[in-house]
Amino acid sequence: MRVALLSRLAELGPSYTRNQRAGEISSLVIEQTEALDAFIARYLPQMSLAALLPLVILAFVFPINWVAGLVFLCTAPLIPLAMALVGMKAADANRRNFKALALLSSYFLDVVQGLITLKLFSKSREQTHIIGKNAEEFRIRTMQVLRLAFLSSAVLEFFASVSIAILAVYLGFSFLGLIEVGSWSGGVTLYHALFILILAPEFYLPLKELGTHYHAKQEAIAAAERLMDIFDELDRAETGGDQEPPTGAPTVHLSNIGFSYAAHLPPVLRNLNLTLNSGECVALVGPSGVGKSSLLSVLAGFDRPQEGAVLIEGIPLSALKRSSWMKRIALVSQHTTLFPGSIRDNLLMARPDATDAQLDRACEQAALTDVIVQLPKGLDTPVGEAGLGFSGGQIQRLSLARAFLKDAPIVLLDEPTASLDAENEQKVLESLTLLCKGRTTLLVTHRPASMAIADRVYRLVDGRCEAVGDVKMAKGEI
Numbered sequence: 001m002r003v004a005l006l007s008r009l010a011e012l013g014p015s016y017t018r019n020q021r022a023g024e025i026s027s028l029v030i031e032q033t034e035a036l037d038a039f040i041a042r043y044l045p046q047m048s049l050a051a052l053l054p055l056v057i058l059a060f061v062f063p064i065n066w067v068a069g070l071v072f073l074c075t076a077p078l079i080p081l082a083m084a085l086v087g088m089k090a091a092d093a094n095r096r097n098f099k100a101l102a103l104l105s106s107y108f109l110d111v112v113q114g115l116i117t118l119k120l121f122s123k124s125r126e127q128t129h130i131i132g133k134n135a136e137e138f139r140i141r142t143m144q145v146l147r148l149a150f151l152s153s154a155v156l157e158f159f160a161s162v163s164i165a166i167l168a169v170y171l172g173f174s175f176l177g178l179i180e181v182g183s184w185s186g187g188v189t190l191y192h193a194l195f196i197l198i199l200a201p202e203f204y205l206p207l208k209e210l211g212t213h214y215h216a217k218q219e220a221i222a223a224a225e226r227l228m229d230i231f232d233e234l235d236r237a238e239t240g241g242d243q244e245p246p247t248g249a250p251t252v253h254l255s256n257i258g259f260s261y262a263a264h265l266p267p268v269l270r271n272l273n274l275t276l277n278s279g280e281c282v283a284l285v286g287p288s289g290v291g292k293s294s295l296l297s298v299l300a301g302f303d304r305p306q307e308g309a310v311l312i313e314g315i316p317l318s319a320l321k322r323s324s325w326m327k328r329i330a331l332v333s334q335h336t337t338l339f340p341g342s343i344r345d346n347l348l349m350a351r352p353d354a355t356d357a358q359l360d361r362a363c364e365q366a367a368l369t370d371v372i373v374q375l376p377k378g379l380d381t382p383v384g385e386a387g388l389g390f391s392g393g394q395i396q397r398l399s400l401a402r403a404f405l406k407d408a409p410i411v412l413l414d415e416p417t418a419s420l421d422a423e424n425e426q427k428v429l430e431s432l433t434l435l436c437k438g439r440t441t442l443l444v445t446h447r448p449a450s451m452a453i454a455d456r457v458y459r460l461v462d463g464r465c466e467a468v469g470d471v472k473m474a475k476g477e478i
């Protein structure tokens with residue numbers, strides 16, 4: 001289930017996950033998935049037992065004493081009935097419990113990630129208080145679930161005990177000759193009475209156990225509902241077609257693109273037209289928040305435009321095989337994630353078969369060599385979650401090194417030199433000039449120096465692209 005869930009999330013891509021709370025998703029994948037295990041491993045096998053064992057016992061008891069058989073037959077349905085009555089409430093309680101857990105997880109993650117900001121504004125105590133409140137809410141919800149689980153066990157135990165007691169009184173009286181109905185052979189012998197009484201708890205046991213595991217079923221239903229939300233989201237995923245993208249640096253045409261993040265939000269891109277000729281580097285400028293990164297995301301295929309189409313050599317992007325398209329683009333975004341492992345592992349993601357010489361060259365091109373030679377373990381230095389021990393600029397250079405390594409015909413760059421000093425910027429720009437040669441490149445930038453490597457400059461205004469006469473003019477505007 002976890003593997004299926006993660007591959008669905010990968011198919012949904014960043015356009016889905018960036019609108020979700022990371023803590024909630026991780027609680028869903030790690031903890032809530034676990035709830036299905038109890039249902040499959042305990043409840044379902046118990047259901048077969050509960051259907052089979054009482055029938056077998058009845059088959060032995062009826063030929064000996066039909067009244068005892070009738071008592072079994074009449075009291076047995078009481079247990080599933082009581083179980084279902086209590087269980088109806090349990091699904092709701094479990095749903096609330098999972099919600100409280102998801103809220104607690106996501107809040108906790110936000111606080112841990114934003115600890116510096118909280119310390120800076122002396123808000124950590126306040127947040128601790130809010131986490132305390134969420135934890136208390138989770139405790140209350142958990143207790144509600146447990147109360148229902150124990151209550152259902154008690155009710156089942158009660159019904160089973162009363163039924164056995166009725167049977168014991170009947171068998172006792174029959175044995176003493178005070179009751180004469182029931183036995184096919186006249187009276188009840190000690191052997192028969194003991195045989196039925198010893199079997200009685202075994203008759204109710206599978207039903208009681210089923211009741212005990214019933215809350216596992218309700219827990220699984222609550223978890224499955226949330227999991228199904230993600231599987232149902234698949235319709236919104238950009239799954240792509242089955243056509244292979246053209247080889248070499250293609251001409252990319254954005255035709256009448258209209259895009260907004262949600263139906264209730266104003267469009268970010270409106271009737272946008274832009275052509276990136278084969279092997280050409282186009283720079284895109286514009287004020288912050290105008291939609292440059294959104295345009296890159298549409299071009300990379302992470303977001304689907306509501307209007308218009310992205311055409312790769314005339315073929316709509318939506319018709320291309322997604323995995324092949326991903327191999328054709330190198331993207332340096334503003335948010336780079338470093339995965340736990342060594343620097344080498346993080347670089348090899350871009351090209352698993354890269355040789356040491358190729359890795360060294362990519363580091364050199366991205367102005368990363370100076371950083372690596374200072375590390376005692378060099379390329380084998382471990383980097384932690386979110387690039388622990390790496391500065392923003394160093395992470396950006398690592399992302400650039402990945403782009404150099406990938407050697408893809410389409411290059412998408414979002415502010416590639418934003419966190420670099422003038423000296424390193426110059427170094428990286430020289431490498432970028434080489435990288436862009438012969439590749440179709442879109443370079444989003446605010447930096448005048450970066451624009452110099454572009455063949456043409458466009459400005460994004462009001463959701464549309466306007467050509468800027470020349471680089472000098474664009475520099476003047478910035």
Ligand SMILES: Nc1ncnc2c1ncn2[C@@H]1O[C@H](COP(=O)(O)OP(=O)(O)OP(=O)(O)O)[C@@H](O)[C@H]1O
Pocket residue numbers: 018019261265268286287288289290291292293294295
């Ligand atoms: N996931 C999202 N959901 C809703 N709105 C979004 C989302 N991401 C961005 N936006 C909005 O879309 C608009 C364009 O954002 P975008 O990041 O594309 O701008 P940008 O030009 O790249 O800005 P910058 O230069 O600061 O990086 C902004 O108004 C932003 O608030």
